[in-house]
Amino acid sequence: MTHILAIDQGTTSSRAILFDASLRMVATAQQEFTQHFPDSGWVEHEVDDLWRTVAETCREVVARAGVEPGDIAAIGITNQRETTVVWDRETGAPVHRAIVWQDRRTAAFCREMQAHEPLVTERTGLLMDPYFSGTKLRWILQNVEGARERAEAGKLLFGTVDSYLIWKLTDGARHVTDATNAARTMLYNIHEGRWDADVCGLLDVPMGMLPEVLDCAADFGTTDLLGKPIPVLGVAGDQQAATVGQACFGEGMLKSTYGTGCFALLNTGEQAVTSSHRLLTTIAYRLDGKPTYALEGSIFIAGAVVQWLRDGLGLIQAASETGPLAERADPQQRLYLVPAFTGLGAPHWDPDARGAIYGLTRGSGPAEFARAALESVGYQTRDLLEAMKADVGPLEGVVRVDGGMSASDWSMQFLSDILGAPVDRPEVLETTALGAAWLAGMKAGVCGGPEEFAKSWALERRFEPGMSTEERDGRYAGWQAAVGRTLTR
Template sequence: MTHILAIDQGTTSSRAILFDADLRIVATSQQEFTQHFPDSGWVEHEADDLWRTVAETCRDVVARTGVDPKDIAAIGITNQRETTLVWDRDTGEAVHRAIVWQDRRTAAFCRGMKPQEEMLTAKTGLLMDPYFSGTKLRWILENVEGARARARAGKLMFGTVDSYLIWKLTGGRAHVTDATNAARTMLYNIHEGQWDAEICGLFDIPMEMLPEVRDCAAEFGTTDLLGPEIPILGVAGDQQAATVGQACFDKGMLKSTYGTGCFALLNTGDTPVTSTHRLLGTIAYQLDGKPTYALEGSIFIAGAVVQWLRDGLGIIGQASDTQPLADKADPQQRLYLVPAFTGLGAPHWDPDARGAIFGLTRGSGPAEFARAALESVGYQTRDLLEAMKADVGDLGETVLRVDGGMSASDWSMQFLSDILGAPVDRPKVLETTALGAAWLAGMRAGVYPGQAEFSRSWALEQRFEPKMEPKDRDTRYAGWQDAVRRTLTRQG
């Protein structure tokens, strides 16, 4: 058996990527699915859309390559994190649409729980915010008729997307998750490595609903989706999978993924860091029962701001149009776009903030909007790195490893390097999220090498060095900070 199949279930699409024995991509299949916005700040997915697109892309990628499913040694899964599903134990039917990680409907409940935040952060590493799964799960139990009673009777199951997909793939034989996804629910004690009874009681969540937690490389069941039984041997949330795919195995290594959102993770080794600057302590990966921790900064809108230019404003036809349009922007204009479309994430954590544009003149047009949109990603990343430095001290000669769709833009990566004042390394393999999931499964199956050899295989495609003058960098960033302050609903 010489191939590994990676399932990458994301926020806007599902993908299946087939890797060969040398960790090279053989083929990819992708399907987008509908986003649902039933109310302001609400974001939902149809559970059936998640499952259907995963199943169809898996079958498609195998059919198009002609690879015999018997030659697939294992499946690895990576997924959008925090997105919350509840389904019937017997029928497998979801009782409500999946509530997406971006969804802010539980903001009022979170505000009311602020007195409990210190305890919650101490146990989970997370902040009291609608982003995480726990309050979304509570909302479903509160608002779907009969759901809490059915849950208490053991008839309903909870899971993040990985758990739901594994349940469907195994025909309901496995209700499991991995430590990285569990760590994003706000129900999991990352120090003790188990679901926390006190927190579940606080949220009134029956613990019988929760999946069994396993390592990132472990036995998660088998599936006959492609005919023969194939084991599922690797699972990690998308940002943790990207951390693995970027081979950030050493303490102090840093990566940032630019997809729908932007997520920067700093490996902190075997010791979790309690942030005093509103970052998150989390699990980077867990192997052989031993967690490796990370400090994470989460930005809700990165690549999604380009989608907004395309779908909301209609000023570009496709994402690749953004860079040449930004090049035409008037250099004398300084627009700041704060893309708080679903609130602001780290380090501000203001779920009620909404997007704003500052610096408009009569001469501002599509080119200036495009430049401001791309620059907003760099500015937000600097916010995260400044907070990380404040938490852990001097990071030394910081080198940021980048991946995700937006990292393919030379313009964006050069501005990122400029505004950070640090090198930005883009690898030859940009599909690091899928690569991480594939390596976890393939390593467990004995197809791929261990950590040390895998790390040596990481290859640089291009390094971006800062070219901006320090004074200009600081002036621009000060303007950004002022724009964010004007956007926040919570001051101080």
């Protein structure tokens, strides 16, 4: 068996990527699916869309590669985190659409529960924010007719997307998740490695709904989806999978992924660092029962701001147009776009903030909008790194980047300029799928361990800062002022 299949179930599409035993990409298949916005700040997915697109892309990629199912040693899964699914234990029928990580419908409840945030943070490493699964699950139990009664009777199951996919892949035989996804629910004690009864009680969540928590490389069950039994041996939430795929195994290593949102993770080793600057303490990965922790900063809108330029404003037809368009912007204009379309994440955590743009003149046009949009991602990343420095002291200095937006040379050069630090882009940008594939391949005995995998990491390009300190600090001060005018609290 010479191949590994990675399932990458994301916020706007599902992908299947086939790797060979050397973790080289052989073939890929991708399908987008519809986003649903039933109310302001609400984001949902049809659960059947998630499963259908995963199943179809898995079959498609195997056919495209011309390999036999028997050639596949294992499957690895990586997924959008925090997105919440509740389904019937017997039939698998969802009781509600999946409530997506971006969804802010529980903001009022989170404000009511602020007095309990110290307990939640102490146990789970997270903040009392709508971002996480716990309050989304509570909302479903409170608002779907009969859901709470069925849950308390043991008839409903909860899971993040990985858990639901595994349940479907194994025909309901396994209700499991991994430690990284569990750590994003606001229900899991990251220090003791178990679901926390006190926090579950606080959110009125029946613990019988919750999946068994396994290592990132473990036996998650076997699927006959492709016609032959194939084990699922690796699972990690998308940002943790990218951390693994970037080989950030050393304490102090930092990666930043640019997809729909932006997520920066700093490996803190065996120590679960509690942030004083509203970053998240989370599990980077868990192998052989031993967790490695990370500090995480979460930005809700990164690549999504480019989608907004395309789909909302119609300024571009393809994401690749933004860099060349930004280069033509008037250097005398300094626009600041604060993309708080679904609130602001770290380090502000303001779910009620909404997007704003400052500095408009009669001369502001598509080029200036494009530049402001791309720059907003760099500014937000600096917000995260400044908070990390305040928590742990000086950082290693190099930021490893990945995700679709990292392909933009203009964006990555601005990122290096505004951070005042080197930015390393690897040869393989699909680090999320790569991390999932390596976890599964390692468990299957096809791939080597962390040290061997780290040696395979290869640099495609390093971006060095070229902006003066005076300009860098002046630009960032303008950004901070713009954010200050946008915050609602």
